[in-house]
Amino acid sequence: MEFYRAHVLVCGGTGCTSSGSTDIIDKFNDELQKHGLQNEIMVVRTGCFGLCEVGPIVIVYPEGAFYSRVEIGDVPEIVSEHLVKGRIVTRLLYHDSITEEETIKSLDEVGFYKKQMRLALRNCGVIDPENIDEYIAFDGYKALGKALTEMTPDQVIDTIKESGLRGRGGAGFPAGLKWEFTRNAVGDKKYVCCNADEGDPGAFMDRSILEGDPHSVLEAMTIAGYAVGADQGYIYVRAEYPIAVKRLTIAIAQARQYGLLGKNIFDSGFNFDIELRLGAGAFVCGEETALMASIEGRRGEPRPRPPFPAVKGVFSKPTLLNNVETYANIPQIILNGPEWFRTIGTEKSKGTKVFALGGKINNTGLVEVPMGTTLREIIYEIGGGIPGGKEFKAAQTGGPSGGCIPAQHLDTPIDYDSLTQIGSMMGSGGLIVMDEDNCMVDIARFFLDFTVDESCGKCPPCRIGTRRMLELLDKIVSGKGEEGDIEKLELLAKNIKASALCGLGQTAPNPVLSTIRYFRDEYEAHIKEKRCPAGVCQALLRYIIVAELCKGCGLCAKHCPVEAISGERRKPYTIDTDKCIKCGLCMEKCPFNAIIKK
Amino acid sequence: MATSVLANDSQKFAELQKVIAQYKEQEGALMPILHRAQEIYGYLPLDVQNYIAEELGIPLTDIYGVATFYSQFTLKPKGKYTIGICMGTACYVKGAQKVLDKLQEVLNIGVGDTTDDGKFTLDATRCLGACGLAPVMMINDQVYGRLSPDDIEGIISKYKDE
Numbered sequence: 001m002e003f004y005r006a007h008v009l010v011c012g013g014t015g016c017t018s019s020g021s022t023d024i025i026d027k028f029n030d031e032l033q034k035h036g037l038q039n040e041i042m043v044v045r046t047g048c049f050g051l052c053e054v055g056p057i058v059i060v061y062p063e064g065a066f067y068s069r070v071e072i073g074d075v076p077e078i079v080s081e082h083l084v085k086g087r088i089v090t091r092l093l094y095h096d097s098i099t100e101e102e103t104i105k106s107l108d109e110v111g112f113y114k115k116q117m118r119l120a121l122r123n124c125g126v127i128d129p130e131n132i133d134e135y136i137a138f139d140g141y142k143a144l145g146k147a148l149t150e151m152t153p154d155q156v157i158d159t160i161k162e163s164g165l166r167g168r169g170g171a172g173f174p175a176g177l178k179w180e181f182t183r184n185a186v187g188d189k190k191y192v193c194c195n196a197d198e199g200d201p202g203a204f205m206d207r208s209i210l211e212g213d214p215h216s217v218l219e220a221m222t223i224a225g226y227a228v229g230a231d232q233g234y235i236y237v238r239a240e241y242p243i244a245v246k247r248l249t250i251a252i253a254q255a256r257q258y259g260l261l262g263k264n265i266f267d268s269g270f271n272f273d274i275e276l277r278l279g280a281g282a283f284v285c286g287e288e289t290a291l292m293a294s295i296e297g298r299r300g301e302p303r304p305r306p307p308f309p310a311v312k313g314v315f316s317k318p319t320l321l322n323n324v325e326t327y328a329n330i331p332q333i334i335l336n337g338p339e340w341f342r343t344i345g346t347e348k349s350k351g352t353k354v355f356a357l358g359g360k361i362n363n364t365g366l367v368e369v370p371m372g373t374t375l376r377e378i379i380y381e382i383g384g385g386i387p388g389g390k391e392f393k394a395a396q397t398g399g400p401s402g403g404c405i406p407a408q409h410l411d412t413p414i415d416y417d418s419l420t421q422i423g424s425m426m427g428s429g430g431l432i433v434m435d436e437d438n439c440m441v442d443i444a445r446f447f448l449d450f451t452v453d454e455s456c457g458k459c460p461p462c463r464i465g466t467r468r469m470l471e472l473l474d475k476i477v478s479g480k481g482e483e484g485d486i487e488k489l490e491l492l493a494k495n496i497k498a499s500a501l502c503g504l505g506q507t508a509p510n511p512v513l514s515t516i517r518y519f520r521d522e523y524e525a526h527i528k529e530k531r532c533p534a535g536v537c538q539a540l541l542r543y544i545i546v547a548e549l550c551k552g553c554g555l556c557a558k559h560c561p562v563e564a565i566s567g568e569r570r571k572p573y574t575i576d577t578d579k580c581i582k583c584g585l586c587m588e589k590c591p592f593n594a595i596i597k598k
Numbered sequence: 599m600a601t602s603v604l605a606n607d608s609q610k611f612a613e614l615q616k617v618i619a620q621y622k623e624q625e626g627a628l629m630p631i632l633h634r635a636q637e638i639y640g641y642l643p644l645d646v647q648n649y650i651a652e653e654l655g656i657p658l659t660d661i662y663g664v665a666t667f668y669s670q671f672t673l674k675p676k677g678k679y680t681i682g683i684c685m686g687t688a689c690y691v692k693g694a695q696k697v698l699d700k701l702q703e704v705l706n707i708g709v710g711d712t713t714d715d716g717k718f719t720l721d722a723t724r725c726l727g728a729c730g731l732a733p734v735m736m737i738n739d740q741v742y743g744r745l746s747p748d749d750i751e752g753i754i755s756k757y758k759d760e
Contacts, residue, residue, distance in 0.1 A: 015730040018741035052730025201686035204727035239633070239670055240726060242739075277626070278633055280668030281724065297628030298660075299667040315625060358688030358729035365730055396687065432687045446690055456667075 004042040006083060009059045011125065013048030013211055014204070014243055015365075016055035020072065021045075024056055027072050031079040041083055047212015049125035050366040051112050054094055059125075064104055068094035115382050117344070118368045119352045120168075120205075120328040124212030129247050132254040135215040141260055143331035147223045148268040151334075156227040157183060160330070162338035164350035169195055169286075169323035170401065170427045171503070172349070172416035178320060181310035182228040185318035190230035192221050193314060195291055195323040196237035196244070199283040200399030201450065203430035205354040206324035208366050210237065210244035213328065214251035218274060220330035222261065225272040228320050233274040236291050239281065248276055283400075283454035287502045288321050290456065301458045302502035323428070325354055345371035349415035357383050359432035360390065372413040375405060379433060390435040394518070398427030400447045400454075401507030403514025404440060423514040425507070439536035440519040441526050445473040447511035451504065462505030465496040469512060478539040481527035486516060531598075541582055541597045547572035549594035556586035556595060603645040613638050614646065618653045627654065628664060632671055641672045669724075677712040677719035679757050681705075683735040686725025693746070694733040698722060700747035701735075704754050717758070 010016075010025050028043045049057045054068035058078070065088050067078065074092055081087045090102060096111050098104055107113050118124075127134035135141070147156050161176030182190065194217060198206040210217065221233045237245055252274055255261040263271045277295050284290045285300040292314045294300040313319020329351060333341050345351050349371040355378065358364050362384035369378060375395055379385065386392055394404040403424035405412075412418050416426050434443065448470040457463045469492050472485050493509030500506045516523060525531045532540040545556070545565075550572040557565040557573055564580040567573030575586070575595075587595040604611050617634040621627040631654070635646055642665050651658040665671045683689075683698050702708060705718055712719040728734045731743025742753060 014726075015728050018728045018731055018734070018743055052728075055730060198727075199724065201690075201725035202688040202729055203725070204729060207727045240724065277629065279670075280629065280633065281670035282668050283724070294629065295626050297626040297664070299663050301667075356729060358732065359691045364688070364732070399687070430687065432691060434691055438691055443691070446687070 002039075004040060006041045007061045008041060008043045008083075009046050009061065009125070010043065011047075011049050011055060011057045012045035012129075012243070013052070013055075013124075013208055014241070015048065015052035016057060017243060019056050021056040023072050024058065024070055024075060027075040028058075028079065031076055032083070035079060035084055037079075037083060044128045045130070046126060047124040047129050048121075048208040048366055050116075050121065050208075050368075051094075051363060052365040053363050057094075063088060064106060065089075066094045066097035066104075066107070066110070067092045068097075111384065112363050112365070112367075112382055115373065115377055116368050117352050117370050119332060119344075120209060120216075120325050120354055121212070121366065121368045122332075123216065124208055124366075127213070129212050129214055130250050132215060132251070132258060132260075135213070139335065140215055140331075141219055143334035144219050144222055144260065145266055147226055147334055148266045148270055153183060153227045153229065156223060156334070159334060159338050160227075163333045163341040164338075164345075164348075165326065165329055165333060165341065166349060166416060167322060168325035168329075168353065168428070170398070170425065172426060175322060175326055178310060178322065179224065179227055181308070182230075182318050182320040185311050187318045189232075189315075189317045190228055191314045191317055191319040192225045192228065192230045192233040193292070193295070193319055193321045194221055194233070194235040194327060195286065195288070195321055196235055196241075197279050197286045197291060198238060198241075198324070198428060199286045199454075200401075200428050200430045202356060202358045202396075202432045203399060203428050204356045205366060205429045207238075207241050207244050209324050209328050209354075210241070211247055214244075214247045215255065216331055217248075217324055217327045218251055218255050218261065220327035221274060222265065222272045223330055223334060224320055224322070224327070226270050228318075230320065231271045231273070233272065234277050234295055234314065235274060236277045236279060236285070236295055239278045245276065245278065252276070282456070283450075284456045284502070284504050287504055290502070291321070292319065299456070301456045302504070304501060325429070346413060346415045348417055353414070353426065353429060355429045355431040357431050357433070359396075360386050360435040360438070361433040362387050371415045374411050374413055376410040378414075378431070379410070383433070386433065386435050390437065393434045393436050393438060394440065396424075396432040396434065396443070396511075397430065398425040398507075398510070399430050400450050401425060401503065401510055402427045403510050404434070404443065404518060405514075406518040423510075423517050425510070437534055437536070439477075439532055439534035440515040440522050441473065441477055441532075442534075442536045444512045444515045445470070445477055448473055448508070451508040455505070455508075459499075459501035459505060461496045461500040462502075462508060465492055465500070466505070466508050468492055469496075469509065473512070476523065476526050477532075477537045479526070479530045479537075481523075483527065485527060486520070486523050490516065535598055538582060542577050543575050543580055543582065543584070543587060543595055543597050545573050545575055546594050546596060549592050551592055551594070553591070555589050555591065559585050559589045561585065603639070603643045604649060610638050614649070618650065622654065628656065628661065632661075632665060636671060641675045644673075674712075675716075678717050679737050680719045680721060681735060681737050682721045682723035682726070684724075684726045684728070684733065685722045686727075686729065686732075688725070688729035689733040692732045696747050697733050697735065697745050697750065700750045701754075704750055718754075 032038045058067040058070045157179045165175045166172040282300045285294045287302045290300040290302040309319045352368050354368045396404050452466050452470050455462045552570040564576045647661045651661050709722045733745050734743045
């Protein structure tokens with residue numbers, strides 16, 4: 001390998017690519033060429049660094065200078081100042097990456113990274129995901145070698161069982177048990193599948209792993225194939241993730257070329273190959289039986305279980321199905337042993353969990369923390385709190401299957417069981433923060449709207465029941481709610497949970513139930529007082545002129561399209577709420593901010 | 599079977615035949631073939647579905663069932679520019695609805711519709727996974743992040759003039 005005196009790492013995840021990191025890489029290469037440095041300094045496109053909020057991110061080693069929100073125009077300066085003259089461009093450094101004495105902190109000292117523990121994301125933002133040699137240099141495929149040459153399939157399964165690893169896709173089923181069931185199933189042909197159909201809105205953990213470290217998933221699936229006795233794998237990935245698809249395609253080709261996929265891997269006589277299958281935009285395909293139907297080329301409709309996929313899966317053969325993050329943990333468990341993994345996390349949830357932080361939070365991005373970390377640590381210490389000094393209202397986990405966690409539970413250590421207990425769920429790891437400006441009834445309606453749209457239509461409780469719930473919520477947010485509507489929602493929710501066919505339907509009422517549980521007063525305000533406390537639901541808003549602030553200029557009355565505003569010059573004006581159409585023009589025009597909506 | 603859409607463009611038809619030949623023997627070939635067919639034609643005309651049905655020996659009803667089940671397959675031609683506004687949770691709590699309202703106003707079409715001049719199609723998409731840039735929209739492959747309703751007119755006019 002050639003020696004370079006410096007490395008320029010540029011984030012090539014979806015977030016940073018969207019804000020122009022590809023052009024930045026090209027520009028770096030151009031500028032280095034201009035200075036004749038192309039053989040001394042290497043530019044690497046890595047996976048996600050996690051701190052999407054300040055992207056595009058560029059980190060220059062050996063100093064570890066963390067440049068944030070880099071624009072193409074900044075590149076010549078970084079090259080001529082930093083890389084040529086050795087003077088770091090302090091103006092572009094991420095504010096939290098320098099100490100008071102203006103020296104550079106190591107990444108572990110930066111607030112965003114300090115409390116994190118990156119296992120599944122270990123290579124994201126470190127290696128070039130399109131280069132198998134870099135993965136191998138970081139112990140890549142070593143676990144596969146160990147499994148194939150030193151361990152029996154039963155030993156591999158025992159290792160996973162002992163580690164306590166639970167499925168990271170949502171329900172948290174012990175991974176080792178699934179492997180054992182599939183191994184014990186009778187069949188001449190078996191499959192190993194990877195669920196990369198990350199459909200929860202606001203979740204992008206799996207995408208970042210596939211984009212930043214695709215080989216870790218390929219390696220783990222091959223280990224799984226050896227353990228359960230399969231020779232064929234499928235990765236079912238969303239078509240909405242073009243970068244992930246591209247990197248997986250490259251990774252599979254490279255692994256085949258190196259003999260790490262294909263026939264007689266590591267001279268062990270074991271054969272295994274992996275194919276990609278693209279989804280086509282159906283949320284329900286994240287459900288395991290629907291996913292398998294889709295791989296077979298059919299409508300992605302779930303079917304009742306049992307039989308479970310371990311017995312009857314893809315093409316009716318025994319199939320092991322885990323999600324991306326679960327697989328990403330496997331190689332390290334094999335290498336470091338189950339005891340090591342068990343030291344991380346809580347009693348019943350071992351290891352780490354990756355969360356996608358989004359919504360009303362300063363450090364939007366991807367974080368990985370040991371199980372048992374509290375929400376407060378994630379939101380305030382890693383996430384940097386809520387922008388604009390607003391007050392925290394709730395955190396939504398588990399997407400359309402999960403629930404909202406209110407402020408009183410901020411100190412709950414997060415694991416599978418504690419989240420279920422407080423009425424939410426781990427889900428795949430989306431974590432959306434909401435502040436005082438978000439209406440919880442509106443959020444519940446948003447999720448129901450999603451499930452109604454994504455319901456496959458096979459079973460009536462989901463197809464009809466969720467629609468009835470959505471109608472009730474529509475009624476409430478438009479100011480037509482009646483006494484008894486909350487109880488109707490609760491009854492419908494209970495029945496849908498009990499009778500829907502698949503996980504999508506059974507969990508669809510959760511966002512409604514959890515918001516009723518913690519924010520019943522907001523529902524009641526909408527229904528009884530026809531008022532939206534957060535000021536979101538348009539139909540319930542009233543525009544009011546604050547008499548003390550109004551100077552009587554008459555500008556509002558002049559612009560009101562329906563002549564709902566009247567008054568005398570130099571005296572406070574008033575709005576006739578019966579005539580008002582709530583267009584908001586008066587509020588926009590008022591020079592004294594004397595008009596408020598509530 | 600020479601029907602209109604297929605006969606109109608022999609080059610596209612040849613590509614379609616190639617794709618079918620490539621996947622035909624594979625288990626679960628239908629989804630990859632539909633993806634590629636849509637790349638070739640821009641949508642999935644009934645003639646194309648019919649041809650795939652004959653070649654694969656699958657009933658047309660099954661193919662139509664799959665094509666209409668998944669939201670990424672479309673039976674209608676799309677505009678030159680497809681605008682996908684992300685309606686994922688992170689974008690929604692940061693005001694994606696207001697951006698969508700503005701888009702509908704500026705383009706004067708509803709979600710799922712195409713403008714009369716065939717230039718723009720407006721879609722409300724599922725989470726694009728660029729939550730760090732919320733609210734986000736895509737125009738074909740170009741991503742626009744950290745949007746406010748005030749940005750919309752400027753962005754759209756760039757494409758109108760092209």
